Amino acid sequence: MTGTLISLISILIGIITANTFGYFNKKYSFGFIGNTLVGVFGSIFFIKSFGRLGFDPWSIMQNQDINIMLFSINCMVSAFGGALGLVIAKWIYKKLNK
Structure with missing residues (x-):
């Protein structure tokens, strides 16, 4: 596994979490495409x-061995970034549309 693959897995987890959170909490949903975009940016921002605390993809793959x-x-x-990104995006959306 490489650092790039770990980054892509992290982004995919953010996408899945944001879409799942939006599906079960309709008041935070932006639809499939909106939830996907928020999931990508939320997970990237949080990662x-x-x-920097030590669990970035390159620290995980230090010495060519994966740290589980x-x-x-x-x-x-x-996952937390994807869900929280959706909540923050909806909060900003509501603030701008008042």
């Missing part, structure tokens, strides 16, 4: 922000 604990933290942060 870039919190990845860091990878699971990365996946959880990406």
Whole structure:
């Protein structure tokens, strides 16, 4: 596994989480395409922000060996970023349309 593949998996997890969260909470949904875009940017933002603590893709693959604990933290942060990104985007949308 490479750092790029880990990054793509993290983005995919953010997309899936945002679409699932939007499906079950209709008041936060922007539709499939909107949820997908928010999931991508939410997961990237959170991974870039919190990845500096040591669970970015290149730290996970240090010495060409995968660290499962860091990878699971990365996946959880990406999922949290996708869902929280959807909530923040809806909050901004409501503020701008008042």
